[in-house]
Amino acid sequence: MKPSIPKGTRDFSSTEVARRNFIFNTIKHSFELFGFQPIETPTFENSETLMGKYGEEGDRLIFKILNSGDYLKKVDEELLSAKNSSKVTSKISEKALRYDLTVPFARYVVQHQNDITFPFKRYQIQPVWRADRPQKGRFREFYQCDADVVGSDSLWQEVEFVQLYDSVFSKLQLKGTTIKINNRKILSGIAEVIGAKDKLIDFTVALDKLDKIGKEGVVKEMLEKGISNTAIEKVQPLFDFSGSNNDKLDSLAAMLSTSEEGTKGVEELQFVVDSISALGLESASLELDVTLARGLNYYTGAIFEVAAPEGVKMGSIGGGGRYDDLTGIFGLKDVSGVGISFGLDRIYLVMEELGLFEAVELPKPKVLFLNFEENESLSKIKAIRELRENGIKAELYPDVAMSNKQEKKQFKYADKREIEFVVTSLEEDQMFNIKDRKTGEQKVLTINEIITFVK
Amino acid sequence: MKPSIPKGTRDFSSTEVARRNFIFNTIKHSFELFGFQPIETPTFENSETLMGKYGEEGDRLIFKILNSGDYLKKVDEELLSAKNSSKVTSKISEKALRYDLTVPFARYVVQHQNDITFPFKRYQIQPVWRADRPQKGRFREFYQCDADVVGSDSLWQEVEFVQLYDSVFSKLQLKGTTIKINNRKILSGIAEVIGAKDKLIDFTVALDKLDKIGKEGVVKEMLEKGISNTAIEKVQPLFDFSGSNNDKLDSLAAMLSTSEEGTKGVEELQFVVDSISALGLESASLELDVTLARGLNYYTGAIFEVAAPEGVKMGSIGGGGRYDDLTGIFGLKDVSGVGISFGLDRIYLVMEELGLFEAVELPKPKVLFLNFEENESLSKIKAIRELRENGIKAELYPDVAMSNKQEKKQFKYADKREIEFVVTSLEEDQMFNIKDRKTGEQKVLTINEIITFVK
Numbered sequence: 051m052k053p054s055i056p057k058g059t060r061d062f063s064s065t066e067v068a069r070r071n072f073i074f075n076t077i078k079h080s081f082e083l084f085g086f087q088p089i090e091t092p093t094f095e096n097s098e099t100l101m102g103k104y105g106e107e108g109d110r111l112i113f114k115i116l117n118s119g120d121y122l123k124k125v126d127e128e129l130l131s132a133k134n135s136s137k138v139t140s141k142i143s144e145k146a147l148r149y150d151l152t153v154p155f156a157r158y159v160v161q162h163q164n165d166i167t168f169p170f171k172r173y174q175i176q177p178v179w180r181a182d183r184p185q186k187g188r189f190r191e192f193y194q195c196d197a198d199v200v201g202s203d204s205l206w207q208e209v210e211f212v213q214l215y216d217s218v219f220s221k222l223q224l225k226g227t228t229i230k231i232n233n234r235k236i237l238s239g240i241a242e243v244i245g246a247k248d249k250l251i252d253f254t255v256a257l258d259k260l261d262k263i264g265k266e267g268v269v270k271e272m273l274e275k276g277i278s279n280t281a282i283e284k285v286q287p288l289f290d291f292s293g294s295n296n297d298k299l300d301s302l303a304a305m306l307s308t309s310e311e312g313t314k315g316v317e318e319l320q321f322v323v324d325s326i327s328a329l330g331l332e333s334a335s336l337e338l339d340v341t342l343a344r345g346l347n348y349y350t351g352a353i354f355e356v357a358a359p360e361g362v363k364m365g366s367i368g369g370g371g372r373y374d375d376l377t378g379i380f381g382l383k384d385v386s387g388v389g390i391s392f393g394l395d396r397i398y399l400v401m402e403e404l405g406l407f408e409a410v411e412l413p414k415p416k417v418l419f420l421n422f423e424e425n426e427s428l429s430k431i432k433a434i435r436e437l438r439e440n441g442i443k444a445e446l447y448p449d450v451a452m453s454n455k456q457e458k459k460q461f462k463y464a465d466k467r468e469i470e471f472v473v474t475s476l477e478e479d480q481m482f483n484i485k486d487r488k489t490g491e492q493k494v495l496t497i498n499e500i501i502t503f504v505k
Numbered sequence: 506m507k508p509s510i511p512k513g514t515r516d517f518s519s520t521e522v523a524r525r526n527f528i529f530n531t532i533k534h535s536f537e538l539f540g541f542q543p544i545e546t547p548t549f550e551n552s553e554t555l556m557g558k559y560g561e562e563g564d565r566l567i568f569k570i571l572n573s574g575d576y577l578k579k580v581d582e583e584l585l586s587a588k589n590s591s592k593v594t595s596k597i598s599e600k601a602l603r604y605d606l607t608v609p610f611a612r613y614v615v616q617h618q619n620d621i622t623f624p625f626k627r628y629q630i631q632p633v634w635r636a637d638r639p640q641k642g643r644f645r646e647f648y649q650c651d652a653d654v655v656g657s658d659s660l661w662q663e664v665e666f667v668q669l670y671d672s673v674f675s676k677l678q679l680k681g682t683t684i685k686i687n688n689r690k691i692l693s694g695i696a697e698v699i700g701a702k703d704k705l706i707d708f709t710v711a712l713d714k715l716d717k718i719g720k721e722g723v724v725k726e727m728l729e730k731g732i733s734n735t736a737i738e739k740v741q742p743l744f745d746f747s748g749s750n751n752d753k754l755d756s757l758a759a760m761l762s763t764s765e766e767g768t769k770g771v772e773e774l775q776f777v778v779d780s781i782s783a784l785g786l787e788s789a790s791l792e793l794d795v796t797l798a799r800g801l802n803y804y805t806g807a808i809f810e811v812a813a814p815e816g817v818k819m820g821s822i823g824g825g826g827r828y829d830d831l832t833g834i835f836g837l838k839d840v841s842g843v844g845i846s847f848g849l850d851r852i853y854l855v856m857e858e859l860g861l862f863e864a865v866e867l868p869k870p871k872v873l874f875l876n877f878e879e880n881e882s883l884s885k886i887k888a889i890r891e892l893r894e895n896g897i898k899a900e901l902y903p904d905v906a907m908s909n910k911q912e913k914k915q916f917k918y919a920d921k922r923e924i925e926f927v928v929t930s931l932e933e934d935q936m937f938n939i940k941d942r943k944t945g946e947q948k949v950l951t952i953n954e955i956i957t958f959v960k
Binding site: 052053054055056059060061062063064067068071082083084085086087088089090091092093094095096099110111113114115116118119120121122123125127130131133134135138139142143144145147157158160161162165167169171172177179181191199202203204206207209210213217325328329380381413414415427428431432435438441442443444445446447448449450463466467 | 507508509510511514515516517518519522523526537538539540541542543544545546547548549550551554565566568569570571573574575576577578580582585586588589590593594597598599600602612613615616617620622624626627632634636646654657658659661662664665668672780783784835836868869870882883886887890893896897898899900901902903904905918921922
């Protein structure tokens, strides 16, 4: 039987690891330049930390870990014979795999609140697990890359997050991304003005689908949810929103003038838009998108989402927003936070499609020393050590060739791994015969000359 | 209720993450210089991949993942009411957390054998999980850092692994480590010569304890295991083995002259010892240790173990060896391998004890712009952007101070995070008031002058 891995999981080859690390390292570098500090939390948390934090669907998709030892011993017999899986779970499992990085971060902040200096700017790049049905681009194990600030109300954070997105995507050479921005207070204001305040969630969920199901679909869904025709009439202009960010803000300011919350939202967005105009962006553009709601109920201020460059078919490659009570679930009130996330797997796919991985250095030796003569090995190993000390990746083909066939095998190895330089033999006086496999150029050089030659 | 994490797991603060990454990056850098390629495997594997590979104890210590959905539905009712936990496990769990990196690597090689170029030099740095009883220095979640070569019999690999250990520990400034080496064939030869071939495992397990329980304890254990007094007599010289590696090898060569396998082991060790003598080591020393067995049955040739510098009380900080049939368990025969591992957590503790983390750059801003005047913020954010573009970590304290108390809070923030430079205010003409907090020196500089000043 051929061995396999669980569905929804992946093995990563060295080329894939190198490319993924290129993305991770670029993100990390920008995170740290912007003053964020890394933390790491355990792969599994106590079940009570995670359960109930992601809704019923989330609870179902959390991977639970079976207790060790004789885990059935203390379970009520009737419960077992009733075969009520969901009730038995809490009796036989007390740990679960991390489902996202946000809840463990909230737990971390509360648990370590006395050791943390607020405002606390943290970043975290770790895998998470979800028992979702796997499909193209959706995995059961995948990385999240989050940066959050907690303990500050300042809108400069929102400005900095726009800059941070721009910085990372510019460094990745992923030019032409669109950073969409909205504000939850504007959504609330709209709902208030149209007199459907109690239906805010239905309203935003429907509005969020504008791109997918069009104006008619959204209207149909709103009607189904009990939002009146009159209310929908009032909101019609939002369906064809266009012009510059400032045009949109002017229009919103007028529409929401009677709503205190809506007006606040317009002011907040205006601040971010004005600041970014004054600062400029390198390769991204900022676009007010009033349909943006991200389906999440915990955002209370800014909402972000990043779209890939035009022409690339891909969902959002990043998102985030401000939330006012992240740590409340663990008993620490009044800690405002704002954060963003990078979607590693989608960024990878976009970069692959655009051919942006060519610059990534692959983990392979630059120089391969062929091994045709046993008695040359020690000299070669000495030379290799010098190359390595000069930062040049080099290796000796480990097994000495005993036949023509085995010699060919060594050349084939250099072919397959696309190794640039091959040292065939040792000439007298510590001179090596080296070949540039691309140009075909062949020279007899000392080890110091080799260092210059291959660099 | 104060939130907590499962026992045996850890949160890592940003200082800890930075220090751990310093070790990881040093190891990675050397791995790649030596021609090793990274791979990554999933956090959980199919249970049948892991179960039965680590003995009965290992099976017990593997963390199992509960199946999703109505996992009890198809379980036999009688089995449930009998509360036979171990039999029920395979019915309600089909995935398990990685227990080490070796078995997943073997699975990877077999599964991807057609895409791999042999000899395959891979490295892997990932966490593993064991449901062991947690104690000082032993965790339920910890990292392994492994490098292995499969598909080559060459003893140059053993030589390179000694160099690799030396390279990594030298770069970490962890000087004076001892790389202990033995060979399983020598152990077999000894058992053969003393006529206790069938008791090889008992013999090596007892001999391995020489450091811990002394000569008398070992003799007692050997007698208990049915090894004869005559046999133990023959092995007495091994208990007081001393002198240079060559002295020891001479003595072993004589002792094992009648054993083909033992003689082979001596020759193999002689090759490694001679090669390393010719090549030299930077800061480690190589020491033949005939008591070294590492309790593992799958080693077939060289056995390695690294001891921390003298004076530091710590178990081994690395180990490994050659195994002849790693992939056989998954159906791919005759693939010889050799590999070593670095013990991250112990290396961390040793470096901490020796004060070797002072050189590690912590993730904190170099320059903090205080935020006392709302109308200076935009100029400051512009200056910060220029600093970041020049690779200098900088940030604006996010919230503007509205009182003396809040101003003090900002200074306190700079204190707590030990930030070197503080910009207090903007003077006219884009000049900033900057203070070196260590020396107390205060200057009014342009942003370009600041870049030079803080670098």
